[in-house]
Amino acid sequence: MSLLASVGDALAMAGSMTWQIAWSLIFGFTLSAVVQAVVRREAITRMLGDDRPATLAKATGLGIASSSCSYAAVALARSLFRKGASFTSAIVFELASTNLVIELGVIMALLLGWQFTLAEFVGGPIIIVLVAVVFRIFVRQRLIDAAREQADKGLAGSMEGHAAMDMSVQREGSFGARLFSGEGFTSVAHINVMEWAAVIRDIVIGLLIAGAVAAWVPDSFWQSLFLTDHPVLSKVWGPLVGPVIAILSFVCSIGNVPLAAVLYNGGISFGGVISFMFADLIIIPILFIYRKYYGTKMMLVLLGVFYATMVTGGYAVELIFGALGLVPDRGRAQIAEQSITWNYTTWLNIAALLLTVALLVRFIRTGGREMLAMMGGAPDDMAGHGHGGHEHSEHDHPGEHIGDNATGSDNDRHDQPRDEQSRRGRAGRDRVPDEHRG
Numbered sequence: 354m355s356l357l358a359s360v361g362d363a364l365a366m367a368g369s370m371t372w373q374i375a376w377s378l379i380f381g382f383t384l385s386a387v388v389q390a391v392v393r394r395e396a397i398t399r400m401l402g403d404d405r406p407a408t409l410a411k412a413t414g415l416g417i418a419s420s421s422c423s424y425a426a427v428a429l430a431r432s433l434f435r436k437g438a439s440f441t442s443a444i445v446f447e448l449a450s451t452n453l454v455i456e457l458g459v460i461m462a463l464l465l466g467w468q469f470t471l472a473e474f475v476g477g478p479i480i481i482v483l484v485a486v487v488f489r490i491f492v493r494q495r496l497i498d499a500a501r502e503q504a505d506k507g508l509a510g511s512m513e514g515h516a517a518m519d520m521s522v523q524r525e526g527s528f529g530a531r532l533f534s535g536e537g538f539t540s541v542a543h544i545n546v547m548e549w550a551a552v553i554r555d556i557v558i559g560l561l562i563a564g565a566v567a568a569w570v571p572d573s574f575w576q577s578l579f580l581t582d583h584p585v586l587s588k589v590w591g592p593l594v595g596p597v598i599a600i601l602s603f604v605c606s607i608g609n610v611p612l613a614a615v616l617y618n619g620g621i622s623f624g625g626v627i628s629f630m631f632a633d634l635i636i637i638p639i640l641f642i643y644r645k646y647y648g649t650k651m652m653l654v655l656l657g658v659f660y661a662t663m664v665t666g667g668y669a670v671e672l673i674f675g676a677l678g679l680v681p682d683r684g685r686a687q688i689a690e691q692s693i694t695w696n697y698t699t700w701l702n703i704a705a706l707l708l709t710v711a712l713l714v715r716f717i718r719t720g721g722r723e724m725l726a727m728m729g730g731a732p733d734d735m736a737g738h739g740h741g742g743h744e745h746s747e748h749d750h751p752g753e754h755i756g757d758n759a760t761g762s763d764n765d766r767h768d769q770p771r772d773e774q775s776r777r778g779r780a781g782r783d784r785v786p787d788e789h790r791g
Contacts, residue, residue: 367564379705381456416449559608575619591625592667596632624671
């Protein structure tokens, strides 16, 4: 087969997978934007000041509501930590906001099967509990203090501007009144487009990698790698090797789903897929960001804790779903359709694209392009550039762009007391039992 034909096969495979999941991505991100539009960032920070079980449950729920790409979630977790959230709560929030989200579950159901979506939402809480327990027992207070000192330097990582923006609806009122107002429409449009801008690179890369792997790598390679001739060893090996493949893929959670389908058809175990999916938070670029945010020691701690808990979560899911008879047969993942036809996928894609056009027009008409230009800014440069300062200029006059003068004053006044509160409260944050202090 010629090189051109091989490239064509890979692109065709990637294009087919894109067609299958386009509508679910669009509707998933829109639903996520609706939830984020009514959840204010300052409220999140206030709720995450310690690492009690009830607080960690709130961190999980708020993370699910604040769906983000991996890079933005990591940046937002650091922002919450700097403003006074406990380190454990911030990390739990990060885990939930990348791996326990609606759009990810829908895409997994489409490409892999509903069992994988259920497994993601069963394995996720298991991993979160394990992370919290390990942090409580083994992570010393002096290490957390050093991480906070490093975090307070405000070194830029990736998607800092996006993480720092609070684009939620700021007006008071009921859920419906806030959401169905002009400000609510604008907020949903801004969040939706900004989320797409944050993840589109990883989604495209993930689809291209999955297309290339599906077209070029023979099944015999995967069967040998995943020990498919040894059923018991395969179940042991899958969760161990899954995160390693994810680390080397450089792709975020949603972008990893097409590759996960290829790997499952190739022979990786059910638990291995779950471990692979959660490991988007320890890919090499994000490890470098952890080092910049929290220092080398905490980066190594996060790598070790995440890897160990993700492997354990994979084993737990394998055992639970195996005992219940819910593990689907290998080779059933939907990698590609034979052709595009007038079926439900086509009609849903058309509806989703029309929705995208409506949101994109609203985004552009209400100053979204200026916000888009700021999404990669340094964290401390973004103070006052949240959505809340724009409600009068952009919602009452949709044709106007965002003005800098309209942005900062209210948010700055709110940020100052929060920063002061976080400084006063640091001595009481992230407490661990005395016997574990360094």
